[in-house]
Amino acid sequence: MTDPxxxxxxxxxxxxxxxxxxxxxGGLYAARALKRADVELTVxxxxxxHLFQPLLYxxxxxxxxxxxxxxPIRWLLRRxxxxxxxxxxxxxxxxxxxxxxxxxxxxxxxxxxxxxxxARHSYFGHPExxxxxxxxxxxxxxxxxxxxxxGAFERAELEDDPAERxxxxxxxxxxxxxxxxxLAGMIPTIATHSLPRDFRRIAHETAxxxxxxxxxTVLPSYPSALSEHARLDLMNLGVDVRxxxxxxxxxxxxxQVDDGETIRSNTVIWAAGNAxxxxxxxxxxxxxxxxxxxxxxxxxxxxxxxxxVVGDMATxxxxxxxxxxxxxxxxxxxxxxxxxxxxDLEQRPRAPFVYRNKGDLATIGRHRAIADFGRLxxxxxxxxxxxxxxxxxxxxxFRNRLSVLMExxxxxxxxxxxxxxxxxxxxxGGG
Amino acid sequence: MTDPxxxxxxxxxxxxxxxxxxxxxGGLYAARALKRADVELTVxxxxxxHLFQPLLYxxxxxxxxxxxxxxPIRWLLRRxxxxxxxxxxxxxxxxxxxxxxxxxxxxxxxxxxxxxxxARHSYFGHPExxxxxxxxxxxxxxxxxxxxxxGAFERAELEDDPAERxxxxxxxxxxxxxxxxxLAGMIPTIATHSLPRDFRRIAHETAxxxxxxxxxTVLPSYPSALSEHARLDLMNLGVDVRxxxxxxxxxxxxxQVDDGETIRSNTVIWAAGNAxxxxxxxxxxxxxxxxxxxxxxxxxxxxxxxxxVVGDMATxxxxxxxxxxxxxxxxxxxxxxxxxxxxDLEQRPRAPFVYRNKGDLATIGRHRAIADFGRLxxxxxxxxxxxxxxxxxxxxxFRNRLSVLMExxxxxxxxxxxxxxxxxxxxxGGG
Numbered sequence: 137m138t139d140p141x142x143x144x145x146x147x148x149x150x151x152x153x154x155x156x157x158x159x160x161x162g163g164l165y166a167a168r169a170l171k172r173a174d175v176e177l178t179v180x181x182x183x184x185x186h187l188f189q190p191l192l193y194x195x196x197x198x199x200x201x202x203x204x205x206x207x208p209i210r211w212l213l214r215r216x217x218x219x220x221x222x223x224x225x226x227x228x229x230x231x232x233x234x235x236x237x238x239x240x241x242x243x244x245x246x247x248x249x250x251x252x253x254x255a256r257h258s259y260f261g262h263p264e265x266x267x268x269x270x271x272x273x274x275x276x277x278x279x280x281x282x283x284x285x286x287g288a289f290e291r292a293e294l295e296d297d298p299a300e301r302x303x304x305x306x307x308x309x310x311x312x313x314x315x316x317x318x319l320a321g322m323i324p325t326i327a328t329h330s331l332p333r334d335f336r337r338i339a340h341e342t343a344x345x346x347x348x349x350x351x352x353t354v355l356p357s358y359p360s361a362l363s364e365h366a367r368l369d370l371m372n373l374g375v376d377v378r379x380x381x382x383x384x385x386x387x388x389x390x391x392q393v394d395d396g397e398t399i400r401s402n403t404v405i406w407a408a409g410n411a412x413x414x415x416x417x418x419x420x421x422x423x424x425x426x427x428x429x430x431x432x433x434x435x436x437x438x439x440x441x442x443x444x445v446v447g448d449m450a451t452x453x454x455x456x457x458x459x460x461x462x463x464x465x466x467x468x469x470x471x472x473x474x475x476x477x478x479x480d481l482e483q484r485p486r487a488p489f490v491y492r493n494k495g496d497l498a499t500i501g502r503h504r505a506i507a508d509f510g511r512l513x514x515x516x517x518x519x520x521x522x523x524x525x526x527x528x529x530x531x532x533x534f535r536n537r538l539s540v541l542m543e544x545x546x547x548x549x550x551x552x553x554x555x556x557x558x559x560x561x562x563x564x565g566g567g
Numbered sequence: 568m569t570d571p572x573x574x575x576x577x578x579x580x581x582x583x584x585x586x587x588x589x590x591x592x593g594g595l596y597a598a599r600a601l602k603r604a605d606v607e608l609t610v611x612x613x614x615x616x617h618l619f620q621p622l623l624y625x626x627x628x629x630x631x632x633x634x635x636x637x638x639p640i641r642w643l644l645r646r647x648x649x650x651x652x653x654x655x656x657x658x659x660x661x662x663x664x665x666x667x668x669x670x671x672x673x674x675x676x677x678x679x680x681x682x683x684x685x686a687r688h689s690y691f692g693h694p695e696x697x698x699x700x701x702x703x704x705x706x707x708x709x710x711x712x713x714x715x716x717x718g719a720f721e722r723a724e725l726e727d728d729p730a731e732r733x734x735x736x737x738x739x740x741x742x743x744x745x746x747x748x749x750l751a752g753m754i755p756t757i758a759t760h761s762l763p764r765d766f767r768r769i770a771h772e773t774a775x776x777x778x779x780x781x782x783x784t785v786l787p788s789y790p791s792a793l794s795e796h797a798r799l800d801l802m803n804l805g806v807d808v809r810x811x812x813x814x815x816x817x818x819x820x821x822x823q824v825d826d827g828e829t830i831r832s833n834t835v836i837w838a839a840g841n842a843x844x845x846x847x848x849x850x851x852x853x854x855x856x857x858x859x860x861x862x863x864x865x866x867x868x869x870x871x872x873x874x875x876v877v878g879d880m881a882t883x884x885x886x887x888x889x890x891x892x893x894x895x896x897x898x899x900x901x902x903x904x905x906x907x908x909x910x911d912l913e914q915r916p917r918a919p920f921v922y923r924n925k926g927d928l929a930t931i932g933r934h935r936a937i938a939d940f941g942r943l944x945x946x947x948x949x950x951x952x953x954x955x956x957x958x959x960x961x962x963x964x965f966r967n968r969l970s971v972l973m974e975x976x977x978x979x980x981x982x983x984x985x986x987x988x989x990x991x992x993x994x995x996g997g998g
Contacts (some may be wrong), residue, residue, distance in 0.1 A: 184721060184989040195657040201634040203986040208764040211987070220767045223721040223989070242725075275988070290615060290654040294673075334641040336651045556642070557706070558615040558654065 145247055151176045151218075154477060155246040157226050159186050159209040161463050162252030162470035163449030169461065169474035169538060171216050172462040173481065180236070182225040184208050187275055188531055189549060190463055191540070193315060194429045195278035197322040202275050204540050205531070226253070248442050248477050252470055253413035253428050255448035255461065257406055257424060264385040269404035272315055281405065285323065286558050288403045291551055292338045299400070304559055305343045306401040308391050310383050311408030312349030313356070314354055314498045317366060319405060320347040321501035324373045345374065346399060348381040349389070350408065355506070357460060362506040365515045369500040383408075388472075410461065412449045419443070424451055433488035435473045444473035452489065458492040463530075468492065497523045576678055582607045582649075585817060585908060586667055586677040589658050590617050590640040592894045593683030593878030593901035600905035602647050604912065611667070613656035614637050618706055619626045619962055621894055622971070624746060626709035628753040631715060632986045633706050635916060635971050636962070642876065657684070659849040662871050671758040677874050679911075681904050682843035682860075686836055686879035686892065688851065688858060696817040700835040703746055712836060716754065717989050719834045720762055730831070736774045737832040739822050741814050742839030743780030744787070745929045748797060750836060751778040752932035755804045776805065777830060779822070786929055786937070793937040796946045800931040814839075841892065843880045850874070855882055864919035866904045875904035883920065890922040894961075899923065928954045 145152040146192070152175050156163045159181035167179050168421035185206040194200040210221040216554070229249065236244045270280055292304035305327075309320045327343035346353065348368065353363045354377060370377050378393070385392035391399045414426035422439055423429055428451040429437060435450065439441045447466035452459050459465050468491060471482070476486045495509035505519035514522065525546070526528040533541060542554075576583040583606050587594045590612035598610050616637040625631040641652040657671040660680065667675045688702035701711055716738070738754050740747045742835035757776035778785065778801065782891060784794045785801070785808060801808050809824070816823035822830045843858035853866055854860055859882040866881065868874045878897035883890050890896050899922060907917040926940035928950070934952035945953065955975070962971060974986075 184987065185715065201632045201987050205630040206988050208765065208987045214765045221765075222725055224725065235701045270787050286615065287654075291652075292651055294655065334639065334645045334652075497661075556615065557637050 140179045143247070145493050148429070150349035152247040152477075152481065153178070153245060154248045154302065155180065155244055156234065156250045156252060157181075157229075158187070158219075158252035158447070159183075160252060160254050160447065161466035162449075163250065163255070164209070164214070164470065165467040166250045166446065166470035166474040167216065167219060168251065169471040170218070170477065173218065173474075173478050174409045175218060175248075175477070175481070177212065177216070177219040178246075179209060179219060179221045179245070180226055180238065181209055181221070183277070184210070184223050186212055189273075190527060192272055192278045193318045193322065195275065195555070196272055196281035196285065196319065197326060198555045198557075200540060200543050202279060202312075204543060206275055209282060211495070216451070226415060229415065229443075231349050231420055231437075231443055234442070244310045246338065246442075248444070248480075249344075250444045250446060250470065250473050250477075251415060251419070251449060252445075252447045252466070253411040253415045253449055254466075255412050255426075258409035259406065260409055262386070264405070268388055268389075269310060269386050271406040271408040278480050282555070283558050284403055284405075285326070286556055289327075289335065289338065290558070291402070293335050301502070302344075303389060303400040303402045305338065306349060306399065306403070307344065308345065308399055308401045308404045310348050310386075310391070310404065310406050310497045312347055312351070312354035312377070312379070313407060316347060316407035317350070317354055317370065317403075318499055319407060320345055320370055320375045320377075321373060321499065321504075324375060325502050328374070344376060346378065346401070348393060349377070349379045352379055352383045354379065356497070358496060358506060358508050358514060361512055362508055364516065366500050366506050367445060367500065369504045371504075371560050372499045383424060410448065416445065416449050419445070423561055434476050434486040435469055436476070444476070450524060454489060461490075462496070462529075465491055476518060486508045569744060571957045574678070580593070582784060583678040583912065584609070584676060585679045585681070585906075586611065587681045587683060588660075588667065589683035589685060589878070590614075590652075591620070591683060591685050591878065593880075594639070594681065594899035597681045597683060597877065597901035598644055598647070598650060598900040600902040601649070601908065603966040604905075604909050606649060606679075606908070606912070608647070608650045608652060609650045609677075610640060610644065611655050611657055611669065611675070611870060612640055612652070613654070614669065614671050614706075615641070615654050615874060616706070617643055621958060622962075623703055623706070623709050624749045624753065626706065626711065626986070627703055627712035627716065627750065629713050629759060629986045630684070630753070631971060631974050633710060637706055658877075660846065660869075660874075660896075661853055662874055665873065671730060677873075679875070679908050681875045681877060681901065681908075682846060682850070682880060683876075683878045683882055683897070683901055684846045685897075686841040686843050686857075689840035689842035690837065691840055693817070696837070699747065699819055700741060700817050700822075700837040702837040703750070703996075707959060709791075713986070714989050715834055715836075716757070717768055717987055719759075720769065721989070722833070724766050732769065733775075734831040736769065737777065737830065737834070738775065739777045739779060739830055739832045739837065740823070741779050741817075741837050743778055743782070743785035743808070743810070744838060747780070747836075747838030748785055748801065749809075750838060750931055751801060751806050752804060752930065755806060756933050759805070769863065775807060775910065777807045777809065777832070779814060779815045779824060780808070780810045783808065783810055789927060789929070789939050790944060793854055793939055793944055793946065795929050797929065797937050800935045800937075804932045825907075847876065848990045849882050850876070851859060865907050865917040866900055866920050867907070875907070877901045885922045893927070895925060896922055928957060930954045 154175045154177045156179045181215045186209050188205040202435045227237050259265045288304045292301050295301040307323050309316045321347045341530040355363045385393050414431045416423050416427050429445040430450050431450045435444045448461045448467035472489045497507045500503040505516040505523040507519040507522050583607045585608045587610045617640050619636040622636045644650045657666050659968045690696045719735045723732050726732040754776045786794045786797050813825040815825050823933045831847040847854045847858050860876040862881045862883050866875045877900035879892045901919045928938045930936040938945040938950040938953050
């Protein structure tokens with residue numbers, strides 16, 4: 137691993153070039169861990185911002201504004217004098233030549249590369265479902281979903297045909313993981329509390345939220361007592377939770393489930409299934425079914441000690457358990473890969489990655505959550521306060537923290553939604 | 568004007584139907600003035616939000632977030648039990664049949680109609696300039712401009728060719744009215760204070776801002792002493808102010824002025840010239856050169872006492888002076904048209920509209936403004952505080968006021984820009 141042939145910068149008497157692809161949790165924490173390293177660091181991202189993904193569903197449901205949960209990557213790294221941030225989309229990696237190719241054919245050479253390009257949705261072989269049932273990964277996705285959810289109430293208000301009005305007031309969420317559960321928990325609050333004062337023609341008690349989960353339980357990664365608690369919380373909010381319900385067909389205006397039932401809905405949201413960034417396939421190694429790259433214990437790609445893959449793009453087991461595709465895992469992997477590069481530079485042996493699960497948290501609607509800290513399991517209002525505290529703590533940048541706290545206080549006390557913006561612009565980027 | 572043939576609702580024993588097209592200043596103030604009227608009021612807008620247009624340039628320059636200066640129209644009118652808000656784009660008006668036709672061919676009949684659909688940019692017969700030199704009227708425009716301005720610095724950071732880098736760091740604003748002046752005053756602050764810490768490769772002192780005004784002075788609607796003051800303020804900020812400079816050609820990457828000079832710039836912003844909404848032409852009356860409808864003293868269209876046109880779409884002189892196309896005039900006209908409808912219902916004679924100019928304010932960059940209150944003229948820091956107070960007072964909805972004040976305090980003390988979001992999404996609506 138410390139083969140001198142791998143270290144051209146030594147003979148060339150220059151600082152090693154480290155390139156990070158992606159400014160999400162993995163990439164950002166990798167960059168931060170290299171703050172004081174004697175390297176020339178370049179961070180590449182297709183957008184200019186880091187996104188606090190765990191709160192994306194709150195933008196989709198109009199509680200937070202897009203700028204509340206985003207911060208410019210170059211602003212977050214502004215104090216790192218060894219770091220250059222470039223807004224460029226990466227097209228492929230050439231591990232043999234040690235070059236990253238970006239849009240416009242620009243080539244960026246590296247001595248070390250950390251790939252942290254994340255994941256997109258997977259439609260299980262039905263990519264045509266995407267336009268009908270959009271998912272929630274980027275800030276653009278969240279703005280689009282916000283337009284769809286708010287727009288559905290606007291369309292229902294206009295509609296004279298009762299069946300069509302019901303289709304506009306039926307929200308189907310496919311997938312009972314954290315994103316699906318959190319979205320499903322927010323929509324009833326909008327329908328029953330935030331909007332009724334403002335609409336004249338639609339009866340809000342008729343809005344339906346249906347959560348379809350293919351497996352036997354929602355939030356399957358949690359202990360079964362907590363999953364069951366979340367299911368009851370959702371049902372108390374009025375959500376129609378259906379487990380063991382596989383989606384077999386999605387068309388404009390309808391969703392078909394494997395029991396044969398057809399649900400008429402004009403707002404279907406996809407929260408089931410991820411696929412790793414296609415960049416993984418350009419690395420020239422075998423990837424798993426969902427496109428993830430199997431990495432060595434030090435997080436490098438086997439046969440390429442200078443090439444690391446972290447976050448949702450990587451697959452690895454530590455302590456006999458697969459590392460989950462969650463934000464804390466991406467942060468820990470990013471920082472670990474960076475520390476292994478520092479160990480190389482300091483001629484110390486690399487360390488294997490061990491995932492430390494500090495606890496899992498999921499919120500269900502307003503004032504309810506579940507928290508799993510291993511031996512300690514918490515539900516209800518206390519878990520919700522935990523959730524709030526942890527998210528505010530991790531939110532990047534002081535300014536956003538304050539703004540988010542204010543928006544939450546506002547929605548909490550008024551039941552109102554602050555960020556209810558629908559535009560007609562088809563060409564504007566996310567705002 | 569009170570011809571009973573004009574009042575079908577009387578014989579039909581129903582409340583008169585009032586329709587308002589547009590939820591901007593004219594439409595919103597008209598709707599509010601009808602709060603307690605015994606009418607059935609419908610407000611139509613293509614978006615779901617009222618926009619506080621005077622602060623739009625602050626979204627374009629990343630100080631405020633889109634949701635700070637927008638509020639759902641139905642939320643603003645939620646306490647008016649006689650009011651229905653529908654998110655629909657209007658295609659035409661048929662004054663003979665008294666019907667408004669919207670998208671999807673829906674027809675909405677009216678007894679009274681207030682048209683307040685505002686204005687768009689005008690490119691003086693060069694519509695092909697629009698994609699190169701976008702304007703600033705809607706929240707989508709502002710988000711697009713923000714992407715362009717922030718994106719220009721990102722592109723400059725990437726650029727190796729010095730000429731091309733200079734073109735990315737040259738910002739040309741066409742038009743020296745309030746929007747052009749306010750935009751021109753903000754960009755130097757971004758370039759010299761907000762961004763330098765975050766970028767590595769570009770020298771910020773080389774960013775150029777050029778303001779091109781065809782007439783002899785910037786802010787031509789102000790007394791000449793104030794216009795001159797504004798020009799000096801802009802020059803002190805480093806803006807290259809060129810008066811008597813007519814644009815003769817706009818192409819990707821360049822602007823040509825009538826003195827023959829060609830300016831290389833990749834960011835050209837259009838703030839010259841307005842054209843009224845094309846809806847005016849569907850009313851079947853003669854419109855002026857820029858599409859505005861000449862209205863009677865009561866703000867109705869001659870020959871159509873049930874049809875009012877207000878705001879930027881109308882042209883009228885009061886006290887021998889043309890009413891300017893500014894927000895206070897639209898507010899006053901909207902409220903006045905509504906009060907004339909109430910006078911009809913109460914069998915009282917209509918009143919002629921008189922524009923009351925409470926003063927004009929324009930801000931130039933940070934901490935400078937000019938204010939014209941007729942006999943009293945104020946410049947500098949004091950005028951800026953006036954400006955701040957007035958804008959906060961008028962900003963619709965308490966929640967936005969507080970949020971905007973916080974954003975301003977943040978930018979003011981830190982020189983930072985809170986809302987620096989660039990996305991890649993071409994399909995997302997404004998955020």
